[in-house]
Amino acid sequence: MSSLRAKIQDVFNEPACENNRGKDAKARKEGCSKPLTPGAAAGGCAFDGAKIVLQPIADVAHLVHGPLACEGNSWDNRGAASSGPTLWRTSFTTDLTELDVVMGQGERKLFKAIREIKEAYGPPAIFVYSTCVTALIGDDIEAVCKRAAAKFDLAVVPVNAPGFVGSKNLGNKLAGEALLEHVIGAVEPDDAGPYDINILGEFNLSGEFWLVKPLLDRLGIRVRACIPGDARYLDIAGAHRARAAMMVCSTALINLARKMDERWDIPFFEGSFYGITDTSDALRNIAELLVKQGADPEILGRTEALIAEEEAIAWKKLAAYRPRLEGKRVLLNTGGVKSWSVVHALMEIGIEIVGTSVKKSTVEDKERIKQILKNDNHMFEQMAPRELYAMLSERKADILLSGGRTQFIALKAKTPWLDINQERQHPYAGYHGMVELVRQIDLAIHNPIWRQVREPAPWDCQPAVRQELPRTKNKTATLHAVQEFAGTTAGNFGEC
Template sequence: MSSLRAKIQDVFNEPACEQNRGKDAKARKEGCSKPLTPGAAAGGCAFDGAKIVLQPITDVAHLIHAPLACEGNSWDNRGAASSGPTLWRTSFTTDLTELDVVMGQGERKLFKAIREIKEAYGPPAIFVYPTCVTALIGDDIEAVCKRAAEKFGLPVVPVNAPGFVGSKNLGNKLAAEALLDHVIGTAEPDDAGPYDINILGEFNLSGEFWLVKPLLDRLGIRVRACIPGDARYLDIASAHRARAAMVVCSTALINLARKMEQRWDIPFFEGSFYGMTDTSEALRQISQLLVKKGADPEILGRTEALIADEEAIAWKKLAAYRPRLEGKRVLLNTGGVKSWSVVHALMEIGIEIVGTSVKKSTVEDKERIKQILKDDNHIFEQMAPRELYATLSEHKVDIMLSGGRTQFIALKAKTPWLDINQERQHPYAGYDGMVELVRQIDLAIHNPIWWQVREPAPWDCQPAMKDELPSTKSETATVQAFKKFAGTTADDFGEC
């Protein structure tokens, strides 16, 4: 546990965290994450955060050393997509019971589970996740993983991020530490080149990175490793030979980017693939970093030519939507990198931003929003459900973009809603993704269901009945009421 405490302290002192830079040494030790309120839901534990970051490594077996309840359903974790292996969708757990805890059988059961996975699936590596129970009873996960790796001849990686150590975001960073300690740098590629890059913090949600990768391919830029979206173990093991890196979600993997720069001299920048302007800027910065690391400067010209062609095609497609969406009011109830990247993307086609949430956003994210919106009044940390419902029901916005947690508030307020978080079904990255995002917003706003559900229900109207159907004494009240209603026409109803 002492090594885990050291890791946590190291992550909390992350110098690349924008919020930490302005603090003195004492304040920095308190960490860059918002402190948790005792008794309140934290939005996910450290174990959950670690698994979110590592599970999209698609050919690895992810083994949860814990009671059965700690392992959730792995199928389609956060909407990440794979172009090949599906082993990551299989749930593996040691299913620790009370008897195992009392009799001290946890480590033995873990070793046996690793052997069974090796024999049945033959993965290139196995990741082992302890949780609160196994960490508290003192199972030596690292010793078991080391012994199993020697015995079975494959990497067995301990991911030391039990739930009780902190929030989901802390778990993201501890997962990055596991990659640094046990994976990255353990394999040497035989095809390293001057145009190799890493993409960090990209989860390939709904396969959206597949809309960006063809652009890089056309420039001759190879993605050595995309961590973690659609990743393979050997790709990550050889990621230290990349020449540059782009960080998509800094709150999750900023420590990974900084330490890779320190150890292997891989410069990085933070960018976004949402919206045409940000996508173009990301391509430019990638090319510029590669040139600084020795690539041929002619790639800069090819990048500008590609950007010009792709932007022209995208704007031509968006022209049909501008008259239908210009001036429409949007509320973004999300956070992180989407709090500013999606804002910028929507403003490009004339959509008005009523407000955007900055929950889970870094200080740098918030500064970007202020630069884009030019007004702090459109920024809110979080909005209570009652206040959110009031905003929507009063028709102050035309559509809300958020995650699945608040969709029912929008539906209750009879307001169009679009999912832009990890559960979404459509990719929104890159130039084609921008067109798809606008298309989905247009479909949601102009769906005829909204004017229908906003109409008063027929039973809320008071009909002025003209003639009643004859009834018999033997008929029930329900039958009589049905006849009474069935005999009416549209003229029988008064104004609603």
Template sequence: MSSLRAKIQDVFKEPACEQNRGKDAKARKEGCSKPLTPGAAAGGCAFDGAKIVLQPITDVAHLIHAPLACEGNSWDNRGAASSGPTLWRTSFTTDLTELDVVMGQGERKLFKAIREIKEAHRPPAIFVYATCVTALIGDDIEAVCKRAAEKFGLPVVPVNAPGFVGSKNLGNKLAGEALLEHVIGTVEPDDAGPYDINILGEFNLSGEFWLVKPLLDRLGIRVRACIPGDARYLNIACAHRARAAMMVCSTALINLARKMEQRWEIPFFEGSFYGITDTSEALRQISQLLVKKGADPEILGRTEALIEDEEAIAWKKLAAYRPRLEGKRVLLNTGGVKSWSVVHALMEIGIEIVGTSVKKSTVEDKERIKQILKDDNHMFEQMAPRELYAMLSEHKADIMLSGGRTQFIALKAKTPWLDINQERQHPYAGYDGMVELIRQIDLAIHNPIWRQVREPAPWDCQPAVREELPSTKSETATLHVVQEFAGTTADDFGEY
């Protein structure tokens, strides 16, 4: 636990984080996360964050040392995609019981599980995750992993990020620490070249990275390791020989990028593949970093030629959507890198941003939003569901882009909604991804279902009352009786 405590404090003091640099010594020591209350960590604890970062390493066996419920906590809840191995989608757990805990059988059961996985699947590596229960009872997963690695002749990587130590974001960074300590730099590649790069914080959601990689291939740039999207263990082990790196999500892995630059002199920048302008700028910065590290300067000219061709194709496709979407108002309820990258992408087509959430955004993210929107009046830290509903029901936005947690607020307000978070079904990165994003927004806004659901329900429509003269004497007598007793109370009838 002492080593884990040291890692956590190291993450809290991360010098590459602008927010940390602005704190005094006392505030930095207290950390970046609010204390977790019992029950509040479900789906957002440090273990969950570590698994989110590492599980997309597709050829590795991910073993959860815990009772069964921990593995079922958020297994496969993100849209990361693989171009080959499927072992990462197999669920492995030691399934500790009360008897195992009482009898102290946790470490023995873990060693046995590692052996079974090795014999049945023969993966290139096994990642072992600590959880709240196994950390509290004192199971030493690092010692077990070291012994298993020696016994079975394959890397067994301990991921020491039990849920109780902090938030999901802290778990992201502890996963990066595990890669630095046990994986990156453990294998020397025999094909290192001047055009090798790393992409950090890219999860290949819905296959997004597959829209970007062909652009890099055309420039002769090889992605040595994409961490973690569609990654392979061997590629990550050789990642220290890349010449440059691009950071896609600094909230998750800024510590990994900074320490790789410190140890292996791999310069990095933070960029985005969302939107035409940002994609082009990312390609330029990658080429410029490679030239600074010794690549042939002619790559700069080839990069500009590629950008010119791809931008022309993309703008031609988007021209058909501009008359239909220009001036439409979007409410963006997300966070992190998407809080500014998607904003910039939408504004390129003439869409108006009425608000964007910055709940999970860094200081740098917020500064970018201010530069893009020219003010901070459209930024909100957190908007309560009641406020979201009021804003949408008053038609202050034509569509909301968010994650699945708030989709029903939009649907209740009879407002179009599009998934922009990890559960999305369509890739939005790169030039083709921008066209797809605009196409999906157009389909959502102009879907005829919204005109129908906004019409009054049949039971809310009051039929017109028609006055007709009675046609018979009996009906006339009944009408006189009704008129006679109209407004009469029960007291007026006396003993009746």
């Protein structure tokens, strides 16, 4: 546990974080994230954060050392996609029980599980995750992993991020520390080149990185490692030979980017692939960094030519949506890089931003929002469900872009909603992704169902005059009576 404390303290004292540098020594020790409230860590503990960062590594077996519920809580918690291996979709757990805890069988059970995975699947590596239970009873997963690696001639990586040590964001960073300590640099690639880059913090949600990679391929830029989206173990193990890096989500892996720069001279910048302008800027920054690292300057001209071509295609497609969406009001209830990159992307086609959440955003993210929106009146740390419902029901926004947890608030307010978080079904990155995002917003806003559900229910339209149907024994007379009744009462229903 002493080594874990040292890692946590190192992560808290992150010098690359501008927010952290502005604190005094006492405040810096408390870290960048709020401490967890006991009982309120579901879906947001350090273990969950570590699993989010590492599980998309597709050809690795991810073994959770703890009770069964821990693996159930974190399995497939993001919509990441793989272009090949499916081993990452298989759940592995030691399924620790009360009897195992009492009898001290945890470490033995872990070693046996590693052996079974090696024999049955033969993966290039096994990642072993500690949990609250195994950390509290003192199971030394690092010693077990070291012994198993030597015994089975296999990379066995301990991920020491039990849930109780902190928030999900802390778990993200501890996962980065595990990669630095046990994976990156473990393999020396024989094909390193001057156009190799790393992409950090890209999760390939709904396969959206596959919309960006072809652009890099056309420029002759090779993504040596995308961490973690659609990654392979050997790619990450040789990531230290890249010449430059782009960091997509700084709050998750800023420590990884900084330490790779310090150890292997891999400069990085933070960028976004959401929106036309931001995608173009990201491509320019990648090319400029490579040139500074020794690449041929001719790549700058090729990059500008590619940008001009792709922007022309994208703007031509977006022109069809501008008359339908210009002036429409969007409320964003998300966080991180999306709090500013999506704002910028939507404003490019004339959509008005009435508000964006900044709960999970860094100080740098908030500054970008201020520059884009020209003020901070549309920024909110968090909005209570009641306030969010009131804003939507009063029609202050035409659509809500958020995660799945707030979709029912929008539906109750009879307001269009679009998933912008990790559960989404459509890729929104790059030029084509921006067109797809605008298309989905257009479909949601102009869906005729919203006009129908906003109309009063039929049972709210009561007749102003009630008449009783005349009684008669003759069928013909009855039919005439019904027709007469319908004719005399047709105009006597109240207005809805």
